[in-house]
Amino acid sequence: MCWADLLVLLPAAPYRLAAFPFAALFHHLCALGHLSLTARYIFLLTGGCLLAGTAMGRYAVLLLIPAAGSVLTLLSVSPARAHVWVFALQMSWQTVCHLGLSSQELDPRDARPAIALSAIMLLAQKATSLALDYWSTGNQSTGRGTAVRWLAYYLHWVLDEALLEVAGFVPEAGQGDLSVRDLWTLETTHRMAVFARTWNKSTSRWLRRLIFQRCPARPLLATSLRPGQVFGFLCWAVMVEADYRIHPFLSTWAASQGVKLLYRGTTWVFTQLIVAYILVAVETESFSVLCLLWTSCNSILPLSYGLTLLLLAKKPKQN
Incomplete structure (x- = not known):
């Protein structure tokens, strides 16, 4: 398989690669203490909007609507109910986007709808997890809390994790989606249970939680x-x-x-x-x-x- 074939299988790969220098710059400025907390949010927000607009075009609106809706929900709803509202918003919007785009006659050569749907699903994971953390923190503070193709799958995960690590967002030990050890486990394990625990860890943790x-x-x-x-x-x-x-x-x-x-x-x-x-x-x-x-x-x-x-x-x- 040549590089051109990989770019067909991974339409978002060029945009991820283009974001690497900016992620490295962000990490460097944060490490030197040149960016305040507000400046970091502005940097990430601006970069994310530019990346979404470049990669998805007009379909970026489908991603910005649930993102803004989740922020407004977290700001306006109490911690005890935030996770319910955010979960309902994200999953309902994701379902509407899937049904709406699948009912239209889209150009098969246009990768932007597929990129948008993938980003919406990832946003649903991150937003609902954040809302659940917000709920757990609120409960604890009040004393009421209780505890295709393969080579394609692998490269998606590797590019995502590499981009996050370049930006300085290193996952905790054993929390990343993929590593060299995980690749070896996926290809050599003879146990379905081990494969299920290793494949796409972030989605597995999200579904379990x-x-x-x-x-x-x-x-x-x-x-x-x-x-x-x-x-x-x-x-x-x-x-x-x-x-x-x-x-x-x-x-x-x-x-x-x-x-x-x-x-x-x-x-x-x-x-x-x-x-x-x-x-x-x-x-x-x-x-x-x-x-x-x-x-x-x-x-x-x-x-x-x-x-x-x-x-x-x-x-x-x-x-």
């Missing part, structure tokens, strides 16, 4: 919109649960070195095939295509994992 820990009844239904997404997330959950029980059972039979290599190699292939199956399902936009996928021979392996889960349901699971 905003959805699964706060929605005790059928949380998976709150994360999806299209039939493919519902099916894909449900299949992913079943595969992970099966993984927790299959591997402790198989590892007891893998005594010799040769059997261990066969066991790890076979389960690695199974993991890669199941992940590919889930990704195809999630990207499916129509129910008829999803039915074709479900009735194809590609479903044999996921079905086998599901049946194995039923057979080993009483076995203790190993995280």
